[in-house]
Amino acid sequence: MYYDVILSGFGGQGVLLMGDILAQAAMLENRQVTWMPSYGVEMRGGAASCTVVISSKKIGSPLAEEPCGLIAMSKPSLLKFQDKIKSGGLLIVNTSFVEPEMITREDLKKICLPASEISYREVGDYKMANAVLLGAFVSFSRVVTLRRVEEALDVFFREEKQKLLPLMLKALQRGSRYVLEMDGGS
Numbered sequence: 001m002y003y004d005v006i007l008s009g010f011g012g013q014g015v016l017l018m019g020d021i022l023a024q025a026a027m028l029e030n031r032q033v034t035w036m037p038s039y040g041v042e043m044r045g046g047a048a049s050c051t052v053v054i055s056s057k058k059i060g061s062p063l064a065e066e067p068c069g070l071i072a073m074s075k076p077s078l079l080k081f082q083d084k085i086k087s088g089g090l091l092i093v094n095t096s097f098v099e100p101e102m103i104t105r106e107d108l109k110k111i112c113l114p115a116s117e118i119s120y121r122e123v124g125d126y127k128m129a130n131a132v133l134l135g136a137f138v139s140f141s142r143v144v145t146l147r148r149v150e151e152a153l154d155v156f157f158r159e160e161k162q163k164l165l166p167l168m169l170k171a172l173q174r175g176s177r178y179v180l181e182m183d184g185g186s
Helices: 015-028 075-084 115-123 126-141 146-156 159-182
Strands: 002-010 032-039 047-055 069-072 090-094 109-113
Touching (some): 002 015, 002 075, 015 126, 015 146, 069 075, 109 126, 115 126, 126 146
Parallel strands (some): 002 069, 069 090
16 A cells, blocks of 8 residues: 655645644554655745655655645645646645636546635634545545544644644544535445
8 A cells, every 4th residue: 555645735724734644644554654844934825735655565755756646725736736646646626725627637536625615614613624625535535544533633632722623523524524425425
């Protein structure tokens, strides 16, 4: 088993946290993992991305030349990375900020969901869009289980951030449910 994914958006959208949680979940499943962040010096509002590689064997490089998947939270993210995804790979786009018409690839599995609107209307906090997208990604890719992702949250939401845990869980589950509804419940 080998899966690499790029998670990308603007600084402040929780892109790096989303990748960190995914990496932690993979470690809880006893997988080999690398997590490599990349962000501009301006941080909040600038470009931010990370690459997560998950494997059952040792990982030779943390880079993803032709990743299996991309989660794009912004237009620049989609434009920068969509041509790198391997044919047949997975593209998840936050249509709250990216128009689906911007997707130029026909050879990808695509999930287009308004994660920011879902997180605001259904979860109660627009900052949970990253968790909605992560839930959708995990449910579709099955690279790790949603249960492990939920367990991984405990590492990141301690003490003063503990109050965010119920919102993160709700957002993850809503993203997962979106995929199930999209597939007609299959």
